[in-house]
Structure formats: C-alpha cells, structure tokens
Amino acid sequence: MSFITRGFGGRRRSVSPPGRVPPGQYVTDDFPVLSAGPTPAVSLEEWLFTIIDTRGDETTWTWEEFDALPTETATVDIHCVTKWSKLDTTWEGVSLDTLLDGIDTTPAQHVMAHSYGGYTTNIPLGDLTGGRAWVAHIYEGQPLSPAHGGPARLLVPHLYFWKSAKWVRGLTLFEADRPGFWESYGYHNYGDPWREQRYSGD
Amino acid sequence: MEGTAVQRRLTWLIAEVVDLIEETSRVRSLVLEVTGWEGHKPGQHIDIRLTAPDGYQAQRSYSIATPSDGERITITVELVDDGEVSPYLVEEVRRGDRFEVRGPIGGYFVWEPGEGSPLQLIGGGSGIVPLMAMIRARAAVGTDEPVRLLLSARSTEDLIYRSELGALAIDADGLEVVATLTRSQPPDWSGPSRRVDREMLDETAFPAAGRPMCFVCGPTGFVETVATALVDLGHEPERIKTERFGPTGG
Amino acid sequence: MSDTHLDGNSVGGLLLEVFGREMTAAQGRCGACGAVNVFAALVVYRDAPGDVLRCPSCGSVVMVMVSLPGGVRVSFGSLSWMEIREG
Numbered sequence: 001m002s003f004i005t006r007g008f009g010g011r012r013r014s015v016s017p018p019g020r021v022p023p024g025q026y027v028t029d030d031f032p033v034l035s036a037g038p039t040p041a042v043s044l045e046e047w048l049f050t051i052i053d054t055r056g057d058e059t060t061w062t063w064e065e066f067d068a069l070p071t072e073t074a075t076v077d078i079h080c081v082t083k084w085s086k087l088d089t090t091w092e093g094v095s096l097d098t099l100l101d102g103i104d105t106t107p108a109q110h111v112m113a114h115s116y117g118g119y120t121t122n123i124p125l126g127d128l129t130g131g132r133a134w135v136a137h138i139y140e141g142q143p144l145s146p147a148h149g150g151p152a153r154l155l156v157p158h159l160y161f162w163k164s165a166k167w168v169r170g171l172t173l174f175e176a177d178r179p180g181f182w183e184s185y186g187y188h189n190y191g192d193p194w195r196e197q198r199y200s201g202d
Numbered sequence: 203m204e205g206t207a208v209q210r211r212l213t214w215l216i217a218e219v220v221d222l223i224e225e226t227s228r229v230r231s232l233v234l235e236v237t238g239w240e241g242h243k244p245g246q247h248i249d250i251r252l253t254a255p256d257g258y259q260a261q262r263s264y265s266i267a268t269p270s271d272g273e274r275i276t277i278t279v280e281l282v283d284d285g286e287v288s289p290y291l292v293e294e295v296r297r298g299d300r301f302e303v304r305g306p307i308g309g310y311f312v313w314e315p316g317e318g319s320p321l322q323l324i325g326g327g328s329g330i331v332p333l334m335a336m337i338r339a340r341a342a343v344g345t346d347e348p349v350r351l352l353l354s355a356r357s358t359e360d361l362i363y364r365s366e367l368g369a370l371a372i373d374a375d376g377l378e379v380v381a382t383l384t385r386s387q388p389p390d391w392s393g394p395s396r397r398v399d400r401e402m403l404d405e406t407a408f409p410a411a412g413r414p415m416c417f418v419c420g421p422t423g424f425v426e427t428v429a430t431a432l433v434d435l436g437h438e439p440e441r442i443k444t445e446r447f448g449p450t451g452g
Numbered sequence: 453m454s455d456t457h458l459d460g461n462s463v464g465g466l467l468l469e470v471f472g473r474e475m476t477a478a479q480g481r482c483g484a485c486g487a488v489n490v491f492a493a494l495v496v497y498r499d500a501p502g503d504v505l506r507c508p509s510c511g512s513v514v515m516v517m518v519s520l521p522g523g524v525r526v527s528f529g530s531l532s533w534m535e536i537r538e539g
Contacts, residue, residue, distance in 0.1 A: 003214075003216065003253060003300070003301070003302050004253050004254070004255055005252040005253050005254070005290075005299075005300075005301045005302075006299055006300075007290065007294045007295070007296075007299065008252040008253070008254055008260075008290050008294070008301075009254050009255075010252075010254045010258045010260055010286060011286045013258075032499070033456065033499060034499050034500045034501065035456060035497055035499055035500060036497050036500045036502075036504045036513075037497055037504065037506060037511065037513075038457070038511070080501075081501050082501055162501055182501055182502070182518075184527065185502055185516040185518050185525065185527045186502065186516075186518035186520055186525035186527070187501060187502075187518070199518075199520050199521070247461070247464070249465035261465075263462060263464075263465065304465055304468075304469075305465070307464040307465045307468055307474070307476075308461055308464050308474070308476050308492075309474035309475075309476050309477035310460075310461065310476040310477040310490050310491075310492035311461055311476070311492060422457060422458060422459075443492075444459060444492075444493070445459065445461045445492075446457075446458045446459045446461070446462070447458070448456075448458050448462070448498070
C-alpha cells in the first residue's frame with residue numbers, strides 16, 4: 001500500500017457520466033501530446049498515402065487527390081492507454097471504407113499502419129471498416145496540427161488511441177498479424193479500452 | 203555486493219520536510235530529512251512520488267541543490283504553470299509533510315571538488331540547481347579550482363540563489379559569476395540581456411584551450427544551443443556534460 | 453523539430469530500478485549507426501505510453517521501457533552492446 005501524501009490530489013480529474021468512460025480512465029479537457037519520437041515535418045507537396053495489398057500492389061493518393069475525396073465528420077470519445085479520455089472530440093476525414101473501396105483486400109485479415117517518422121501499429125482489417133475508422137486531417141474544425149499528427153492521422157476511436165497512428169502514410173495488408181511499435185514493446189495486441197486491454201497479457 | 207545496500211537504493215524512502223525557503227516568487231527550496239539516506243554527489247537528483255487518496259500517483263525528478271550532509275537533502279522546485287506536482291511542492295507543502303523519494307540518481311552529470319578543472323557551469327532557469335550543489339560542495343570543502351558560472355534568467359527577481367552567489371563570488375576564491383537577464387533588466391544593469399549564444403560563451407566561458415570541464419543544465423532547447431556553441435568554440439564533446447529539464451520539472 | 457525530448461538523465465531512476473545500479477554513465481553502442489554514447493546522452497521521449505530512448509546520432513530506437521503493473525518491460529532495439537565500468 002503506497003504512502004498517501006497529505007494535500008496532494010493530482011491533476012483535476014472530472015467525474016464522468018456513468019457508463020460513458022471505460023474502466024480505469026479519467027476525463028480530461030486537455031489534449032495531451034504523446035510522442036515516441038520527434039514530430040516529422042511533412043509538406044503537403046510530398047505527402048502520400050499508400051495502401052499495399054497482400055500481392056504488393058499499391059494504391060496511392062497525393063494530398064490533392066486525398067483532399068478531393070468525400071469526407072465525414074465524426075464526433076467521438078478517445079481513450080489513451082495512459083488513462084486519460086477526451087469526450088466528444090470532432091474530426092473530419094476520409095473513411096477507411098472510402099479508401100478501401102475498389103481495393104481487393106482478400107485474403108488480408110490484418111493491417112499494419114505506417115507513419116512518417118517510423119511509427120507502426122497493427123489493427124485487424126475488420127476493425128477499420130464498417131464506419132469505424134478514418135484518415136483524419138481536421139480536428140475541431142481546424143487543420144490537424146503536427147503535434148497531434150498532422151497533416152493526417154489514422155482515427156480508430158474504438159481502440160486505445162495509440163492505434164490511431166499520427167502522421168499516417170499508409171496501410172499494408174497482411175494475412176498474418178504482426179505487432180507494431182507499442183505492441184512489440186509490451187502493449188496489448190488489440191487494445192479494447194472497454195475490456196481494459198492495455199498490456200500484453202491482459 | 204551487500205544485499206541491504208542494494209535494496210535500500212532500489213526502494214522508496216520517506217522524506218520529511220524540515221524547512222522551506224522561498225527563493226523567488228515562483229521557486230521554493232524544500233529541506234528534507236530522509237531516513238536511510240546514504241549520501242550523494244553534487245549533480246545527482248532524486249525522484250519523488252506523490253500518492254493521492256484515491257491511489258493516483260505522480261512522479262517527478264528534482265536535482266539536489268546541496269552537497270552531501272548526512273540524511274539531509276535540499277531540492278529546489280520551480281512552479282510550472284498548469285503543473286501537476288510543482289504547485290503542490292511550491293504552494294501546498296508544509297513543514298512536517300512527508301513523501302516518498304528514491305535516489306540518489308545519476309553518475310554522469312556529477313562533479314566533486316578535486317575533479318575536472320577549470321569548471322565551467324552554464325545554467326538556464328532552474329538548471330542552476332544541480333550546478334549550485336557543485337558550487338556549494340566546492341565552498342564547503344574549500345578547494346580553489348577556478349569556476350565560472352554563466353546563468354540565464356528572465357530577470358533579477360528570477361535569479362535563484364542570487365544573494366548567496368553574490369556573496370560567494372565576492373569571497374574571491376576563484377568563483378566568477380555572470381548572469382544574463384533575458385526578459386527585463388534593472389535600470390543600472392550592465393550585464394548581458396539576451397539568450398546565451400556563441401558570442402556570449404566566447405566572451406565569458408573558459409577558453410577551449412584550457413580544456414575546462416563543462417556542465418550545462420536547463421530546458422532542452424537551452425542545453426542544445428549551448429552545447430552546440432561550445433563544440434563550435436572548440437570544446438571537446440567529452441568535456442561537455444549536459445542535463446535537460448522538461449517543462450514539468452527536472 | 454519537437455522540443456518534447458529529454459536525455460538519459462531523466463530516466464536515471466527507472467534505469468536504476470531495472471538494472472539495480474546507476475546506469476547514466478554506462479556506455480552503449482547503437483547498432484544502426486555505430487555511435488557510442490553514454491546513456492545520459494540518449495534522446496529520451498517520456499511523453500508516451502513508455503520511455504523511448506533514441507540514438508542521438510541517428511534517431512533509431514535504442515531501448516524502450518514500459519512500466520507494466522508490477523514490473524517494467526525493457527525492450528532492446530538498436531543497442532548492440534552496453535558497457536558498465538566500476539567506480
């Protein structure tokens with residue numbers, strides 16, 4: 001049992017509506033910036049997003065092409081494995097359903113998302129479809145800042161937020177699963193906040 | 203290797219606050235008595251761990267500001283706007299309060315009297331703290347190796363340990379202090395008034411030819427600018443030791 | 453260029469806990485670029501779900517430390533050797 005420190009309360013943690021927030025999380029009004037490395041500097045002129053299927057065939061969008069795609073607005077709660085949750089965040093982006101439309105994804109079951117700067121994270125293909133994931137470039141009505149993953153990041157709010165890869169540059173489809181950055185360093189392979197799947201072994 | 207000695211280093215000890223010193227309007231020193239403390243070297247730091255009633259814990263690192271003195275150690279904490287731990291340490295903590303500490307930590311950014319001379323110390327803001335432990339150790343032991351301290355602060359009101367440094371410098375035992383005030387200066391200020399740069403180091407630091415041992419401490423940007431400038435001036439990288447503080451305390 | 457990084461001094465306590473001794477003065481070689489540095493000189497990202505220690509010369513991930521319930525997982529990336537000296 002740890003030694004309680006008189007007079008210390010920690011950062012103000014809001015009380016959240018019951019059932020709204022996954023176990024072990026607290027609500028914050030901030031939007032903390034977490035990074036495993038330096039913020040990459042990516043110009044829109046050089047930005048590309050590429051989906052590579054299991055045969056190695058590539059589909060690529062330049063920023064202009066990406067920007068011309070239909071977008072959706074999503075208001076979602078986000079949950080970081082470091083225990084903060086932020087409610088009702090609004091994003092605008094291109095649905096993965098739109099991006100994957102026309103791509104033969106068979107026989108892939110798994111996806112590795114790749115980011116500028118080298119970050120990776122793995123997600124089951126089924127978790128990116130059905131309206132559950134976007135490549136988002138607008139946050140709270142403004143272009144997504146580099147600190148928060150701009151020009152564009154993956155947004156997969158039903159999983160812990162490390163899966164929502166900042167500075168995303170593409171997806172590679174695989175038949176077999178393999179762990180990405182945090183998954184290989186001790187975090188859970190899937191990362192469902194509602195089952196509190198933080199660490200491998202949970 | 204003695205089992206108990208290793209155990210003690212790895213576990214959290216309890217520190218009791220025995221004195222509080224208001225250094226500036228935003229900076230406070232906490233004098234702690236730590237049962238089981240086995241001593242430390244100038245430049246080392248402690249980790250502190252605070253636990254809220256609901257079990258929430260926060261940990262931060264703070265450099266020790268004083269040389270080894272039995273079970274007594276002093277840390278100097280700067281209030282960080284919107285901080286989580288520094289408001290507690292600077293504004294809430296009272297004499298008699300206790301919290302967990304671990305240490306001493308660090309074997310690289312350390313200096314003891316008699317080592318590496320001349321000694322060039324460069325501190326930005328609260329980066330002065332571990333350098334002060336070095337200066338105080340030298341004053342306590344009475345060695346006289348030449349030491350130059352270059353400090354950067356926003357204003358004279360923000361200069362931590364201002365009067366003590368003034369008194370030590372006047373003692374003329376080989377300690378020279380130069381301060382640069384980057385935001386506001388008193389009307390009679392004749393010192394520098396800009397951020398530390400290569401030119402200021404060229405003018406005020408020991409020349410590279412003398413192979414001083416350099417210790418640079420402060421925010422990351424400050425440390426990297428200064429370290430790069432020192433290398434540009436010809437100082438050997440192996441004779442430049444750096445410690446970067448984050449905005450949430452070092 | 454992000455200013456959110458620190459150096460190996462900032463994880464000195466965690467390194468002490470993991471290795472059972474002071475490690476900031478220990479040296480390590482980055483297998484990705486060959487640079488040898490003391491742990492104190494590593495570029496450390498702490499604002500993350502773990503502590504990421506990168507080579508100051510090439511940026512590759514040398515080590516990652518993740519605090520798990522009841523322990524710490526240390527992963528070695530590009531670290532090809534480390535050397536600890538007495539004294």
